[in-house]
Amino acid sequence: MSGANFTILLALLLGPPGLAQHVERRGLAPRLGISLRGTAVLGGALSLGFVVVCRPDPSVVRAAACGAVALLALATGRRRSMIPALATAVLLLVLYDPWLARSYGFLLSVVATGALLTLAPRWSAGLRRRGVPPGVAEALGAAAAAQALCAPIVAVLSARVSLVAVPCNLLAEFAIAPATVLGFAALATAPVAMPVARALAWCAHWPAEWIAQIARTGAALPGAGVDWPGRWTGAALLLAVTLVVVLVGRRLLGHPWWCGVCGVLLVLVVVQPPPLTRVVTGWPPPGWRLVMCDVGQGDALVLAAGEGTGVVVDAGPDPRLVDHCLRSLGISRIPLVVLTHFHADHVAGLPGVLRGRAVGAIETTGFEEPADQAAFVRRLAAARRIPVTRAAAGEQRRAGELAWQVVWPPPRPPDLPPGTVPEVLPEALPAPPAPEGPNDASVAMLVRSGGLRLLLLGDLEPPAQRALARSPAAEALEGVDVLKVAHHGSAYQDPGLMGRVAPRLALISCGENNAYGHPAPGTVAALTDGGAAVLRTDRDGALAVVGGGGELSVARD
Structure with missing residues (x-):
């Protein structure tokens, strides 16, 4: 989530990632006439502000570090690649603080980012080839890829596997951008115009409440999760099950009726009417x-x-x-x-x-x-x-x-406080x-x-x-x-x-x-x-x- 929030803020500044280095780039920076190098400097300040506001948790630091490496590439005019950026950020952060190598939060953040950069584009392309609308395919591919690689690590921590993570992430996804942009806008305007900041914060609470309600409702479903063996043996077993599900799922995508039956069965297992x-x-x-x-x-x-x-x-x-x-x-x-x-x-x-x-x-x-x-x-x-x-x-x-x-x-x-007894009582x-x-x-x-x-x-x-x-x-x-x-x-x-x-x-x-x-x-x-x-x-x-x-x-x- 930290990476998604930071990406939204950078996209607001730079425009779509694919156009960040081009003349026809979009976003606030070109509209304000800011050069590429100036944009990179402004993005660096945004990264620092992001860490200060969100606190330097492992996932936040990782997101900011990846963004900093990408901004450095933008400032020097070199071709960017997010996989090297991720690897560089992880290496620098672990060298700076070796204890991050033992942090599950940092591990989950890195693995989720890697899944979004590697598996998600391929899965999204495969879904589009099978007739899924592009927007839905991208969202579903990203959520499924992150869940597939993060679930074994979560199983080590909680000895439990979520069955509702992917649909809940899909339902919450469209509210992330407005909640992030409005929230940071409220923070930016608070020092100079508190009434405006209050209005922005009031607007931001609606998408934020939607995300929270989705999380609460999903967690409350009777079959929201299943118990799973903990430790790394359980993680290995879950990874093997995930591979089987992926292989079977590829074949099922060619049979819409079977996909529908599996979907209905999953809903019944989760809802348990x-x-x-x-x-x-x-x-x-x-x-x-x-x-x-x-x-x-x-x-x-x-x-x-x-x-x-x-x-x-x-x-x-x-x-x-x-x-x-x-x-x-x-x-x-x-x-x-x-x-x-x-x-x-x-x-x-x-x-x-x-x-x-x-x-x-x-x-x-x-x-x-x-x-x-x-x-x-x-x-x-x-x-x-x-x-x-x-x-x-x-x-x-x-x-x-x-x-x-x-x-x-x-x-x-x-009219007596709890735990006291009066000296005289009615008969x-x-x-x-x-x-x-x-x-x-x-x-x-x-x-x-x-x-x-x-x-x-x-x-x-x-x-x-x-x-x-x-x-x-x-x-x-x-x-x-x-x-x-x-x-x-x-x-x-x-x-x-x-x-x-x-x-x-x-x-x-x-x-x-x-x-x-x-x-x-x-x-x-x-x-x-x-x-x-x-x-x-x-x-x-x-x-x-x-x-x-x-x-x-x-x-x-």
């Missing part, structure tokens, strides 16, 4: 009541509230993972998001919950700690104009066949214990769905669990069907509450090989001894509770 996915994989199972998403070390649950509708309880730590879970369930409407408390492993994934869905409200605990995470939630809600309310014991709600009651935390008097309002931290202020819910009773305990720890067992709601908690075990199955559980609840099924959300040792063996043993079947996301993946009329079963994704 829920009706088709359900037929192929059986997920989600018909009649599901609750799904515990597999979001790693965190919590994210979905309660069925009608076709395409679900109440979400916590958002997990990763927007991508919770978004994938909701997409697989076909959830497009969320009447309520309940965030049990503000730890990052419960709220950091909120952008993924909100992405592309109609959300009615967000409900949180009144204990707004950690403060930065609470502010993060409020900023997101304000940006989407979603109301934020506080949950308190005694609250009851319904959405379709789903009904739930908040059983914790107790209501606290108004009708018993003094709640002051939370020892965010975990003990978690929102806990007793849910009724299809004849099943489900207790969701957030991250409550023993002090709050003991208080809950003595609360007015305690009697309603006896003998539930499903328990969402508190705090990822940690060792900090109250035996009294666990014995009173006595669930038939206990679900634990935790990350594989997490550093906390969740779930604790003692907690799992206590639940099992109490007659509960225990399932956990680190071993069983996403879990769907199905049942009604006393029947209870679980499906795994």
